[in-house]
Amino acid sequence: MGTLFKIAWRNVWRHGKRTALTIVTMAFGLGLYIGMDSMLKGMDRGGLDNIVNLSDSSVRVTTSKYEEERGSFPLEYGIDDPAALESSILDDPRVMAVGMRTRFVGSMSNGTDAIPVLAVAVDPVADAKVFTLPEFVDGTWFGDVGERQIVLGSGLAADLGLRLGDWVTLAARTRYEARNADDFRIVGLIDSTEPAINNSGVYVSFEDAEGFLELEGLRTEVVVKMEHRVNLKDAMADSDALAARIEAANPGLSAQSFGEVGRQFLELAKAKSKGVGMIIVVIMLISGVGIANTILMSVYSRVREIGVLRAFGFTPREISRLFLIEGGIIGFVGSVAGMVVGLGLDLYMIFVGFPLESLFKGVDLGMPIWGTLYGEWNPEQFAVIAVVGILVSLVSSRSPARRASRMEVTNALRFA
């Protein structure tokens, strides 16, 4: 095996340009695949981050009964002692912040038209520690003005022809089913990466909601922000563990882990990954043809050498193995080079990111463009690349290797 490898290794580099071209093609394709995979996973992550950072948090705790009737956002199932729950959740070292919310259904009017809305009462300071909504606000995330304030999604405001500083009428049923309506001044407009919030988000402070909805301290949701994890699976596992711990310690409460939502989201993203799968098939097909061609050229440039090796006692199997090893070497080096290129792209995407906003500003792509798209670290993809790269190279080399092993020795020795 040592001699076979030595001959194969040196022959691979004997026609350096040919080999380098195959390796570069392979490395570029595989590297690009890793980069694309990172970007697409980053987009998935971006979507999930939207859920975590803008709407649902890492773990969302409600009473079990509230969760059962969640579709109607009832104001009758509040958490018994939200402060005690908050303090117990904060004991977990991976928890960064805890906030509270109360959702309610109402309708909003600009004086002419009225539309139904799902509003959220928040503690502006605590909520800003759990969610990143204030980063997307034009105006202010609640100020100290002394009048009833409201923050709206920019799309919703546009639908009602409302601007920053305008007054809007919000109507809703109180905790005790009494109808109530009041005017609120628009202090902020949200233009976030989450279209649902832009199109229907309505936020008021607990300070204003207390009297408006007769809350008397009622909090229907406790929301939790956990420390950021580079790997999505780790982030989901953290959320799952915390949710399980909360439910175990608090019978009657229901803790919705971001992992649960994440898994449903990723299920939907699977269709997208099929497209990526097709890309790797195409890349591997191109690489395979390149390797097969390189090995075939190697066979035909060494016909006499094959004859000599056979004359000195090499069996057909050993001749075949010689060329399979050559293909394997090209596949291995190509895969490693592809991993290096992919690692570079991956690290760039993770730490620098793809500046969506500056590149596509003013271009209507039919999707919300904001900020920077970051890649997602996915080490499994590197292992897949290595295995698939080497397997493809071996399969591609099989046919030329077989052809070499079947050559008539006398014809090979006569070959000019």
Next chain:
Amino acid sequence: MAAILQLDKVTKTYRKGENEVHALVGVDLSIEPGEFLAIVGPSGSGKTTLLNIVGCLDSPTSGGVLYNGTPLGGLKEDQLSEYRKKHISFIFQSYNLIPVLTVRENVELPLVIERKLSKPEVRARADKVIAEVGLAGLEERYPRELSGGQEQRVAIARALVKDPYIVLADEPTANLDSRMAEEIVDIMREINRTRNATFLFSTHDALVQKHARRIVTIRDGIVHSDERK
């Protein structure tokens, strides 16, 4: 003395398009150990075909070859490889060294393929033969760094390193000038004498024929004459 090789009515017919080419026609030949035998004849007379059949690189259409009394006909591909590996060595007209291997690695190759000796033994044996053919000091050079004569010496060293019973040489001096050809023939004769290896070589070269102890002349695939000196 018992023959090391016995050719019994060996016939080889090729198809070339619609025509049949009779490369060998009923060749009978008995070769004893230690012979230094030249096969001569015009181009296309069947010299190379005869060597290929003896070396089991080709099989006769009819007739048979006995090696030490054992028939070689009917051996499977792997058995033929084994036979070549253990008993036969080749020297080619255009040297056919492996270009990616050094002089030493080329010479070591048959021993490495045979897998009988340890690494140090292989190295020692190769260096000894390289010195015998006058190439000591060039062990680390690659074939492209050698002259034609030096390449053929490496080919001879490669053929001899495993102490073969039979060395088959197809026009070994055809690509060399007369001075170099004489040197190569001298080396072959010396090795034939000291190691008692049987040499069969095809040649056009009068100089080589002069040194041969037996000359078999072939014409149109038929043994025309068989002279011993």
